[in-house]
């Protein structure tokens with residue numbers, strides 16, 4: 001009797017297909033193979049299947065053949081254009097199956113793929129990944145899913161093999177909303193951090209040691225974020241980080257400090273402008289969260 005990588009009977013093992021064997025798709029396919037799934041793989045450049053076949057996967061000659069190999073079809077490609085190309089070639093092969101699209105993309109794309117799948121009799125789950133390929137299969141990679149609840153529940157145990165998972169509801173676009181927002185927070189924070197390292201460096205301070213101190217002070221942020229989230233949701237703005245009257249004065253010093261060192265201060269000036277408007281509107285006693293009221297779109 002044939003056995004899987006984990007020693008079970010191959011015939012009894014659940015089946016999964018993985019379309020797209022880049023860094024992430026290969027890590028996903030390898031995880032399924034290692035967890036005992038009968039894994040069929042396909043990639044545009046067929047050479048990328050070889051290491052997975054050595055590990056125990058089956059290679060399909062076409063994307064359609066891979067899609068037909070099992071009930072769960074995982075798609076992990078570069079971008080929406082690649083997904084469009086591959087979906088076009090499998091449209092006659094997806095009826096009765098569940099597509100899990102882990103390709104990065106927008107909420108609108110996800111909703112369009114859900115519609116496309118429904119029109120062809122397939123279930124659709126959109127998934128977004130935060131984490132690096134070497135950590136797939138560990139809790140250190142976060143997968144956000146949304147779309148058909150029935151499809152998600154039917155394949156939840158397989159999806160859990162890949163990392164920490166969260167389901168964000170039946171709107172197929174919800175996982176992309178979560179992903180875009182989480183990634184945006186990261187980038188906005190990190191570009192501010194890099195500009196600040198410029199400032200620290202210009203002052204002759206050791207940037208690595210400074211980074212260690214910043215990491216330690218990050219522990220104070222979770223309670224602040226929680227209280228800001230509550231303030232924005234309720235519209236009740238206490239003086240978080242101090243009143244705007246006091247913060248605006250500090251902001252002038254921060255802008256002047258940056259400019260004296262030739263360090264970019266564009267975001268600081270934007271913050272100061274918002275504070276000044278809020279103060280002029282009679283809200284100088286409120287805190288930083290209240291700037292939300294001035295950010296478009298309002299209402």
Ligand code: FVH
Nearest residue numbers: 020021022023024025044045077078082085103104129132
């Ligand atoms: N790698 C990472 O760290 C991240 C982490 C967070 C989320 N992503 C997203 O995952 C998607 C795939 O990323 P990837 O790292 O696997 O990307 P590549 O290694 O560059 O592989 C790209 C695959 O897409 C195939 N492909 C590209 N264009 C087409 C096309 N027109 N038709 C068919 N397949 C296409 C490519 O095939 P090939 O070039 O090997 O033939 C690869 O299989 C991505 O959305 C990340 O944002 C990754």
